Amino acid sequence: MAEQDKPDNAEAHAKADADGSTMDRIKTGAFERNVALTRMGVGAGAKIAGHTVRNFFRRGESKDEANRNFYRAQAKELADELGRLKGSVMKAGQMLSLYGQYFLPEEAVEVLATLQDNTPAVSWSFVEPQLIDALGERTIAKLDIQRKPIAAASLGQAHLATLKATGEQVVVKIQYPGVANAIDTDIRTLSRLISATRLAPKALDLTDVFNELRDMLVRECDYVQEREFTETFYDRLADNPRFIVPKVYPEFCAQRVLTTRYEPGYSVSSKEVQALSQSRRNALAQSFAELFVTEFFEWNLVQTDPHFGNYRVRIDPDGENDQIVTLDFGATRPFDKSFVESYGRIVRGSLQADRQEVARGVLDIGLMDASTPQSFLEGFGDLTELIVEPFRKPFDPMVPDRLYTPGGAYRFGDTDLPARVGQTAALKMMSKHFKIPPQEIIFLHRRIGGVLVTLKTLRAELRLHALLKPYLDLN
Structure with a gap:
């Protein structure tokens, strides 16, 4: 395996095991x-x-x-x-x-x-019975499994293995016994x-x-459902050369075990990715943003866990076609079409300074109700108009000039948007009228936040307004 193909989390956990931090x-x-x-x-x-x-x-x-x-x-x-x-x-x-x-x-x-999800691993003797119970010894005998895991999380851990018949490298994800x-x-x-x-x-x-x-x-402990989501993303991105989704091996899958092709790559924050040219980092960032927008507005199916370990970068040695490896679909969530449309109203209204459109979307989703004071709705509009800043047209007067390149691209590497959003939220949203958002909002914003962090980490310079136009009927 080439040096650039060694995943960072695998190295970290191998070190943790060597240091004796593995739990029995x-x-x-x-x-x-x-x-x-x-x-x-x-x-x-x-x-x-x-x-x-x-x-x-x-x-x-x-x-x-x-x-x-x-x-x-x-x-x-x-x-x-x-x-x-x-x-x-x-x-x-x-x-x-x-x-x-x-x-x-x-x-x-x-x-x-x-x-x-980068915790100390558990010993092989603890997880092996779970694997045997799920697949049976005859099936497991077809695999040459490394006992030292390449990654460990809260619900389970992953072991590198080789298919004896073909030599293919796979990752066997085993849920910890008793977790479900x-x-x-x-x-x-x-x-x-x-x-x-x-x-x-x-x-x-x-x-x-x-x-x-x-x-x-319950959903994240269901590896059968995770397998189905993995296969869905594999099929939908099969013809897109910018993305790699691991192939699933059904013979080695069960309710608490999931086996996929080993697809190594670099972390977005690695020195190798950070050393790429501005244009290559921009291309990766554009792909990250487009994938999320497609998942939400087109597929209504979003992988909501933005942890850096779930997205790797496969660097093209010829310097032309870097790829994104997408991993771990346990946190994938379907969204009702009506929710997507209502959320789209909030985004569209925020970009076009249409507070009535924002209010309609907010009420439809259930963030607020008819008794919410107009002053509070206005405060929420102030907040959402700020949040959509990176998706505004080039040189929009609502965006600080310093955050645009001479060509009108938004400078994600220089933005202080999270701090400004936090300050505005604290000022405008402290009210008895604001409810704890429904889980759809919580986990959608988790992914959106992850996308923005990724674009900032890549120090991307992008014009993203056009990305939303087909879905929101924008000017």
């Missing part, structure tokens, strides 16, 4: 997982009591700083324990960080957001733990949020 097993029983989290909840209660007493004697900024440090420490302890347990409760913690921006302290969201069966218990326990750590407001009913987390976890 994870706690899969409901009782032992409950004990671990309940023990933490009891400890959190004692810390809350001590913090409350100490804060009684503090004033002003001293009290605010103490609160921030307290929330950060509580969240760090929670994240550490979830990371040790892995499985559905860790994945739920990751997802909670997405919802948490609407009701958790900023410090807690920052800590939970660090629960990424622990979802209900994990969600209930995490819900109690969020309450015990006082990270969420006492009066806020999070029942719907945790029900949505449960539904999402």
Whole structure:
């Protein structure tokens, strides 16, 4: 394998294993997982009591700083324990960080957001029985499997293997034993733990949020569905030379096992990709943006996990046709046509300064209702008009001049848009009228945010207005 074809996450996890950070097993029983989290909840209660007493004697900024440090420490302890347990409760913690921006302290969201899918691997002896139970020894005998995983996540890990009959290299993704069966218990326990750590407001009913987390976890543990999504993307992108989707090997797939062709590549943030010329980085960025727009507006089917590990870059040694490798379709979500149309109204209205169009889309989606004050709708319009900044026409007066190239391309590498969006949201959206968005919005924005981060990482210079015109009937 050429040096450029070694995936960064594979190297990292091989190193982690060599350093002895591989875990022998994870706690899969409901009782032992409950004990671990309940023990933490009891400890959190004692810390809350001590913090409350100490804060009684503090004033002003001293009290605010103490609160921030307290929330950060509580969240760090929670994240550490979830990371040790892995499985559905860790994945739920990751997802909670997405919802948490609407009701958790900023410090807690920052800590939970660090629960990424690059955790220490679990020993082969722990996952091998799951593989045997799923495929049977006769089928497994057709594979030469490396026992050291090339990647490990919250729900499972991936092992490189070779098909003995053909010599093809494949990746066998194995779900950790007991993960799917622990979802209900994990969600209930995490819900109690969020309450015990006082990270969420006492009066806020999070029942719907945790029900949505449960539904999402059930989907992500269903490797049969993930296989179907992988095959769908494989078929739809088969004739597009800019993209590579791994081929699925059905004989080596089951409910908790998924086997696909090994498709190596570089991380978008790698030094090799960063060293590419501006035009080549622009071409990759344009492809990333076009793929998302096609998924949402054309297919109504979006891979909502933008983690850099799910998108690799295959560098063309001849310097002409770099490709994007798309991996891991477990977080793929279908969107109703009516939702796509309503969301399109918000985008179109934001680009054309049509507040009535924005309001229609917002009400259709259910972000607000008929009782929402006009002033709040106007504040939301201010926010969305800012968010669509990269998709405006060249030299739009609403965009700072410094963010355009002389040719009218938007400079993603220089933009401070996320900071401006955050400031505007804090100023305009702090209101009892704003609801926690439905999961469709949460996970769509997760992907949109990932696309924008990718374009910024590539330091892209693009004109994206034309990309939306066919779907939104723009001028």
